[in-house]
Structure formats: C-alpha cells, structure tokens
Amino acid sequence: MSSYDDSEAFEAASALSLSARAMASRPRPYLDGLNPAQAEAVQRLDGPVLMLAGAGTGKTRALTARIAHLLSTGTARPNEILAVTFTNKAAREMKNRVGALLGQPAEGMPWLGTFHAICVKLLRRHAELVGLKSNFTILDTDDQVRLMKQLIVAADIDEKRWPARQLASIIDGWKNRALTPEKLPAAEAGAFNGRGPALYAEYQQRLKELNAVDFGDLLLHVIRIFQENGDLLAQYQRWFRYVLVDEYQDTNVAQYLWLRLLAQGHNNICCVGDDDQSIYGWRGAEVGNILRFEKDFPGAHVVRLEQNYRSTGHILAAASGVIAANRDRLGKTLWTDGEDGEKVRLIGHWDGEEEARWVGEEIEAMARGTRGMDPISPDGIAILVRASHQMRAFEDRFLTIGMPYRVIGGPRFYERMEIRDAMAYFRLVVSPEDDLAFERIVNTPKRGLGDKAVQTIQRMARSNGVSLVEGARLVIETGALGGKGAKELRIFLEGLARWRGMMAGAVAAASDDLIEDLGAGDKLSHVELAEVILDESGYTAMWQNDKTPEAPGRLENLKELVKALEEFENLQGFLEHVSLIMDNEQDDQEPKVTLMTLHAAKGLEFPAVFLPGWEDGLFPSQRSMDETGMKGLEEERRLAYVGITRAEKVCTISFAGNRRVYGQWQSQMPSRFIDELPGEHVEVLTPPGLYGHTGGMAATASPVSQVMRGSDLHEKAARADVYNSPGWKRLQENQGRFGLRQPSESRGITIDAEAVSVFSPGDRVFHQKFGYGTVMTVEGDKLGVAFDKAGDKHIVGRFLVSADAAGDVPF
DNA sequence: TTTAGCATGCGAGAT
DNA sequence: GCATGCTAAA
Numbered sequence: 001m002s003s004y005d006d007s008e009a010f011e012a013a014s015a016l017s018l019s020a021r022a023m024a025s026r027p028r029p030y031l032d033g034l035n036p037a038q039a040e041a042v043q044r045l046d047g048p049v050l051m052l053a054g055a056g057t058g059k060t061r062a063l064t065a066r067i068a069h070l071l072s073t074g075t076a077r078p079n080e081i082l083a084v085t086f087t088n089k090a091a092r093e094m095k096n097r098v099g100a101l102l103g104q105p106a107e108g109m110p111w112l113g114t115f116h117a118i119c120v121k122l123l124r125r126h127a128e129l130v131g132l133k134s135n136f137t138i139l140d141t142d143d144q145v146r147l148m149k150q151l152i153v154a155a156d157i158d159e160k161r162w163p164a165r166q167l168a169s170i171i172d173g174w175k176n177r178a179l180t181p182e183k184l185p186a187a188e189a190g191a192f193n194g195r196g197p198a199l200y201a202e203y204q205q206r207l208k209e210l211n212a213v214d215f216g217d218l219l220l221h222v223i224r225i226f227q228e229n230g231d232l233l234a235q236y237q238r239w240f241r242y243v244l245v246d247e248y249q250d251t252n253v254a255q256y257l258w259l260r261l262l263a264q265g266h267n268n269i270c271c272v273g274d275d276d277q278s279i280y281g282w283r284g285a286e287v288g289n290i291l292r293f294e295k296d297f298p299g300a301h302v303v304r305l306e307q308n309y310r311s312t313g314h315i316l317a318a319a320s321g322v323i324a325a326n327r328d329r330l331g332k333t334l335w336t337d338g339e340d341g342e343k344v345r346l347i348g349h350w351d352g353e354e355e356a357r358w359v360g361e362e363i364e365a366m367a368r369g370t371r372g373m374d375p376i377s378p379d380g381i382a383i384l385v386r387a388s389h390q391m392r393a394f395e396d397r398f399l400t401i402g403m404p405y406r407v408i409g410g411p412r413f414y415e416r417m418e419i420r421d422a423m424a425y426f427r428l429v430v431s432p433e434d435d436l437a438f439e440r441i442v443n444t445p446k447r448g449l450g451d452k453a454v455q456t457i458q459r460m461a462r463s464n465g466v467s468l469v470e471g472a473r474l475v476i477e478t479g480a481l482g483g484k485g486a487k488e489l490r491i492f493l494e495g496l497a498r499w500r501g502m503m504a505g506a507v508a509a510a511s512d513d514l515i516e517d518l519g520a521g522d523k524l525s526h527v528e529l530a531e532v533i534l535d536e537s538g539y540t541a542m543w544q545n546d547k548t549p550e551a552p553g554r555l556e557n558l559k560e561l562v563k564a565l566e567e568f569e570n571l572q573g574f575l576e577h578v579s580l581i582m583d584n585e586q587d588d589q590e591p592k593v594t595l596m597t598l599h600a601a602k603g604l605e606f607p608a609v610f611l612p613g614w615e616d617g618l619f620p621s622q623r624s625m626d627e628t629g630m631k632g633l634e635e636e637r638r639l640a641y642v643g644i645t646r647a648e649k650v651c652t653i654s655f656a657g658n659r660r661v662y663g664q665w666q667s668q669m670p671s672r673f674i675d676e677l678p679g680e681h682v683e684v685l686t687p688p689g690l691y692g693h694t695g696g697m698a699a700t701a702s703p704v705s706q707v708m709r710g711s712d713l714h715e716k717a718a719r720a721d722v723y724n725s726p727g728w729k730r731l732q733e734n735q736g737r738f739g740l741r742q743p744s745e746s747r748g749i750t751i752d753a754e755a756v757s758v759f760s761p762g763d764r765v766f767h768q769k770f771g772y773g774t775v776m777t778v779e780g781d782k783l784g785v786a787f788d789k790a791g792d793k794h795i796v797g798r799f800l801v802s803a804d805a806a807g808d809v810p811f
Numbered sequence: 812t813t814t815a816g817c818a819t820g821c822g823a824g825a826t
Numbered sequence: 827g828c829a830t831g832c833t834a835a836a
Binding site: 160389392660662663664 | 828
C-alpha cells in the first residue's frame with residue numbers, strides 16, 4: 001500500500017479490465033431498476049454531465065452504476081477513471097458498491113479516492129517539481145498550529161491577541177481559494193493585523209525546510225505542478241479519460257481548479273451533487289461551483305434526480321417548503337410515489353431540559369409502538385442538533401432514564417491525545433527528522449524535560465543545522481544539559497535508536513518472505529514493535545498510573561490503534577493511511593439512539609428524526625448570519641433542509657422558550673424556519689405541560705401551553721410582553737396557519753400591558769423555575785436576581801412576576 | 812518543572 | 827457551564 005509506482009498501479013488495473021471487457025456482452029444487472037433519470041445519468045458517458053441529485057434520490061446508486069457501466073462496456077479501463085470523493089468513508093463505499101455491481105472486487109481502481117489521497121499519490125511521484133522530497137510528511141491541524149505559534153512568537157506578536165488558531169484558519173481560507181503567498185490580492189493585506197501575508201510566506205518556507213505539507217498544500221502543489229509542466233498535465237489528461245466527482249457542491253476553489261485542469265481536453269467530467277445540501281461554506285466550499293457548472297463546462301448536460309425513495313410525502317413537502325425560500329439555487333422538485341405518511345410534528349417546550357425529557361419519552365413510546373404505528377427501534381431514531389453543546393441535555397436525560405445512545409462526531413479517533421502521542425512516537429521512529437513529533441513527545445510521559453531543556457535542544461539543532469533528535473544527541477555530548485534531564489534524554493534517545501533498529505528488521509522481513517522463511521525470528525513485526533515502543537517509552541505506564549476517569553478509555557484506544565496496525569504491512573504504510581482508521585466502528589449489539597450534529601447527518605437516513613432547538617440565534621445560528629448575512633442564512637436553511645430530509649417516516653421539530661446559553665438563562669424565539677414550514681404538512685402537538693403529565697413538573701409549561709392555558713397571573717404578565725415581540729407574533733401566525741385558535745380569543749383573555757411588571761432593584765419577584773428572589777440589578781430587559789434557593793441568575797424580565805402577584809399561585 | 816487556580820471565550824469539522 | 831491557556835505558587 002505504501003508504494004505508488006506508476007507501472008504497478010496501471011498494470012494491476014489493466015488485468016481487471018480484461019475481465020471487464022469480457023463482461024461487455026453479458027447482461028448489465030447494474031441497470032436493473034433504475035428510473036429514467038438515473039438511467040440517463042448512468043449512460044450519458046461523454047461530455048460534461050451534472051447529476052443534480054436531491055436528497056434520497058439514489059445518487060450513490062447512479063454514480064456506482066455509471067462506473068460499472070464504463071468498465072463493463074469496455075469504454076474505460078479501471079485505471080482510466082478518476083473518481084473523487086471527500087471522505088475516505090465515501091471512497092470505500094463506492095469501491096465496495098462498484099465491486100458488488102461487477103461481481104468482483106474493484107481493487108483495480110487506483111484512482112478512486114479522496115481529493116487528498118489522490119493528491120498525495122501524485123505529489124509523491126512529482127515532489128521534486130515543487131522542491132520537496134517524495135517522503136514529505138503531512139501535517140495535521142495540530143502541527144500546523146504549533147508551527148504557526150512558533151512563527152508568531154518569533155515575530156514578536158502578542159500571541160494572546162493574535163492566536164495561532166486564527167492565523168491557521170486565515171491561511172486555510174487562502175489555500176481553499178488557491179491563493180499562494182505570491183498571489184494574495186491586496187484586499188488580504190490587512191489580515192491578521194497586517195502580518196498575515198508575511199507570516200504565510202514564512203510558514204510556507206518553514207514547511208519546505210521541514211519537507212512537510214499541510215492538507216491545503218496537497219491540492220495547491222499538484223495544481224502548481226500541472227500548471228508549470230504542460231506535458232505532464234497532458235499525460236494525466238490522457239490517462240484519466242473519465243472524471244467523476246461526488247458531492248460537487250462541497251468543492252472549494254482549489255479543488256475546482258484541480259478538476260478543471262484534469263478534465264480539460266476530453267471534458268468527460270461528471271459531477272454529482274445537490275446545491276440544496278451545500279452546508280460546508282465555512283470550510284471553503286463554494287456553492288457557486290455547482291451553480292456555475294453549465295457556464296464552466298460548455299455543452300454540459302444536466303440530469304435531475306428528483307424521485308425520492310426515502311421519505312414520506314409530508315416530510316418531502318415540508319422540506320421543499322423550507323428550501324423554497326432560498327434564492328440561490330438551481331431548483332428541483334422532489335416527489336415520491338409512496339405514501340403521504342404522518343405530518344411533520346412541531347412542538348414547543350418551556351426549556352431545553354423539558355425538550356430533552358419529552359424527546360426521551362417519545363423515543364420510548366416509539367420503541368413500544370404507538371398510535372397504530374409499527375415500533376421503531378432506537379437504532380432507527382436520530383436526534384440532530386445544530387451545535388454539539390445541545391447534545392448534553394439529551395445525554396443527561398438518556399443517562400437518567402437508561403436509554404442507550406451513541407454520539408457520532410466528537411473528537412475523531414486519530415485526533416485524540418493518546419492516539420496522537422502514540423503516532424508521534426511511531427513517526428519519530430520512522431523518520432528521526434520529524435521535529436514536530438519530537439517536540440510533542442520528548443516530555444510525554446514526563447521526563448523532566450520542560451521548556452528550558454527543549455529550547456536548549458532547539459538552539460543546538462538550529463546552530464548545527466540538524467534535526468532535533470540529532471540536536472539532542474549533541475546536547476548530551478557537549479554537556480549543554482546536565483543532571484537528571486540529560487540522563488532521561490539519553491534514555492529516550494537510546495530508546496529511539498533501539499526501536500529504529502528493530503524496525504529495519506521488520507521492514508526487511510515484511511518485504512522479503514525469504515528472510516522470514518530462513519527464520520529471522522528475533523525480528524519483530526511492526527505490530528509487536530508498536531507495542532514495544534509504547535511499553536518501553538513508559539507511555540502505556542503513564543496512562544495505567546493515571547487515575548482520571550478517562551484513562552481506561554485511552555488505554556482501550558491505544559489497543560485499538562495497535563489492532564489497526566495489523567491491516568498494514570509496516571509502520572510507514574500505516575502512517576500514510578492513518579486517516580483510514582478514523583471511523584472506529586464499535587461492536588453494537590444493543591440498539592441505540594443516535595445523537596449527532598446536522599452536519600454529521602448528511603448522507604444518512606433514519607425512520608424517525610428529532611430536530612430540537614429550532615430557535616432564532618441557535619438555528620439559524622446568529623453567528624452564521626452575522627458573518628455572512630444572507631449567504632449564511634441560506635446555508636442555515638439548507639441545513640434545515642438536510643435535517644428534515646434525513647427522516648423516512650416521522651420527523652419531529654421542536655423548540656424551547658428558554659435555554660441556558662453559556663450558563664445564562666435566555667428566552668428564545670422560535671426559529672424563522674418554523675414560519676417557512678408549509679402549514680398543511682405540519683401538525684402542532686400539545687406540549688405535556690398543558691396537563692402537567694410530566695410528573696411533578698407542572699412549572700415547566702412551554703410557551704405554547706402558556707398561551708393556550710393562561711389562567712395563572714404570572715403567565716398573564718409574562719405574556720403581555722411576549723406578545724409584543726416579532727418572534728411571538730410569528731409563532732401565533734403559525735399557530736393560526738396550523739389550525740390552532742388564537743389563544744386570546746379562545747380563552748377570552750385580554751392582553752393587559754399594564755400587567756407587565758417593571759422591576760427595580762430590591763423588588764421581590766417570582767420565577768417559574770427558580771422560585772422567589774430579590775432583584776439586584778436591571779440592565780434593559782435583563783435582570784440580575786438573587787434567588788432564595790437557586791442562587792444568582794440573569795433573567796429576562798418577562799419571565800418574572802412580582803412576588804405578590806405570584807403569592808396565590810400554588811407551586 | 813509541575814501544579815493548582817483563575818481568566819477567557821465559545822458554530823458546524825473532512826482531509 | 828465548560829474547556830482551554832495562562833500566571834502564580836510548590
């Protein structure tokens with residue numbers, strides 16, 4: 001796996017193509033059951049094609065069938081197809097499905113992979129054209145930030161006011177837009193306090209010195225190679241006769257340029273995507289790429305996949321209603337010949353905790369099977385949130401009621417501290433000049449080698465122009481570092497040398513069966529070597545001695561890491577493909593509810609989906625709108641569309657009237673996207689607070705139920721103010737549209753503005769959740785209140801009533 | 812050098 | 827409310 005030799009890949013591939021040609025005369029099972037649009041997308045092979053594939057319209061099916069078609073008709077050999085995806089997972093799935101369609105493993109498709117994996121392959125071959133050695137290392141985000149931090153400190157910039165993370169994201173943004181330091185437009189000159197462009201150039205220089213690249217460079221270097229070496233580009237253009245791109249709406253400028261270079265000439269490029277599901281603008285994706293496709297590739301053929309096989313009619317209609325509010329879209333109309341099913345359900349709650357409680361109960365009810373519906377296993381249920389911190393309320397609740405759940409997302413396996421540490425050890429053993437790896441682990445576990453010792457080593461290394469490992473050796477030799485530190489450092493270096501010696505044997509044994517047969521028994525396999533490294537370095541012991549609750553899990557992860565090594569021939573190969581171990585799929589026998597972000601849910605589907613937290617500011621996210629205005633709002637709306645279209649049978653949207661944000665209670669307005677739901681496809685549910693059925697929590701009435709019920713004085717007071725807010729008016733209009741009576745009419749309550757209490761410091765007040773308290777501060781509509789029982793809180797005035805008025809209310 | 816304790820700031824996260 | 831990252835003290 002670690003070898004990317006041209007001829008090898010191309011020859012292996014052509015062996016498969018022979019059998020593919022033999023299939024040409026046979027029936028084509030991959031065409032069976034395709035609808036007309038899909039069939040066209042599969043069979044229109046030549047020229048630019050845009051496959052506009054709505055949610056749940058069988059996109060992957062069409063894409064894989066297209067590859068199968070190319071191969072089995074003999075139109076292209078496996079090595080002549082360039083097929084790019086964004087994630088390894090998608091690449092793997094495509095490989096598997098093509099293999100299944102052809103009835104044989106598609107191992108022979110060397111150019112099916114992620115943008116980055118393919119670029120690594122190309123760049124290893126032609127590294128010297130951009131001044132790199134072909135064994136360059138790929139830095140991850142953490143390494144990048146550490147490197148930039150050094151540059152920022154060296155440039156004498158206040159690292160606190162101008163954090164390295166920020167610089168990293170600015171540079172990342174430039175690279176996404178294919179802007180190299182020389183090409184930075186004047187408009188960017190002011191970035192990062194005016195120091196951005198210079199730091200960018202320095203950073204690139206350092207990378208070159210380190211023989212390293214970051215993720216963005218992978219694309220940019222390859223683009224530069226192609227631009228500067230016309231004949232080489234022409235060669236690849238001839239090789240890659242057919243280009244396929246998945247999730248085209250997620251491509252950034254650099255990826256677009258890359259694709260255009262490779263597709264120029266034959267123009268056999270097929271891009272698959274859905275402008276309505278473009279939700280990665282914040283990391284550089286340009287919806288414009290897909291919107292512009294027909295201009296970019298003249299003569300392009302657009303095929304729309306609009307028949308949906310996933311969701312019920314009501315769910316599709318609701319999703320379509322929301323997305324219709326977007327202006328920048330190509331436009332599609334999803335339809336189904338399936339049932340209308342149940343309407344999308346909408347419910348409001350008093351606060352986030354009640355929302356979580358209610359969802360928990362609903363899931364239990366679904367698992368039992370309610371209202372004549374078939375039971376839905378927790379496996380088929382997902383809760384999709386806008387921001388990951390929303391998950392906490394659900395986790396708390398599920399732990400309380402003993403509901404099994406799994407969280408998707410969170411820190412990626414290879415991003416965990418212990419994994420990164422272990423990998424740094426492996427990296428340093430494989431390549432001693434990996435200075436970033438050295439810095440990471442030289443004092444992990446603690447060896448008494450702190451900042452000062454590291455600085456000494458760095459000075460030594462720099463003044464001699466050698467790596468840190470070599471510098472460390474010199475430091476010991478010259479006695480620049482004394483005492484305990486020197487002793488520990490010596491042990492550390494000896495360890496590195498010893499492990500490296502063991503590895504040389506392991507590589508030889510793996511690459512030459514003869515040696516193994518001749519009984520080179522004292523040589524370790526790379527898996528054993530990894531264990532030895534972790535053991536002898538004291539790294540395993542460090543976690544064994546750690547008594548924090550996370551330690552056992554970390555040891556568990558290390559075991560998994562070692563297990564993952566078995567899949568590779570040697571450590572180098574593993575490090576190269578480390579991203580492959582990202583999704584460590586756990587054994588799940590027990591059915592579990594899935595908890596994840598909306599972003600993580602793209603491409604997935606569930607019989608039942610809960611979409612909590614539909615409140616303005618949270619969803620759509622205030623920040624998104626502040627930063628990119630209408631563009632941001634449209635992306636948020638697409639996120640709503642993605643969320644709804646994940647549901648097959650039941651979709652439940654909810655919002656809370658109050659939510660704790662960064663530890664402060666805030667009143668929330670229902671999301672504007674709720675307004676955009678077409679009323680005829682929505683059913684408004686009655687919150688449990690109305691009948692107080694959530695045992696003992698009568699005080700947790702939701703905003704909706706407040707409006708509906710309205711017998712208590714303090715609610716009346718709260719309402720008068722709320723009625724004046726635009727959000728509340730919107731909610732009421734919705735309820736009108738959804739067939740609810742206006743509460744004031746239905747209950748004969750008049751809105752009495754006089755009833756709104758205006759509080760001043762010293763007033764005694766009452767709050768539904770926190771009980772009695774004394775007003776301490778007043779700032780606009782936010783009051784600081786010292787509650788008798790619940791402590792100090794900041795509360796919006798409308799949720800408070802004077803203690804007198806509340807006196808009669810039984811709580 | 813290590814650590815405990817306070818200040819700070821906060822969105823989604825592939826490669 | 828929490829994690830992160832710095833300063834102060836051991």
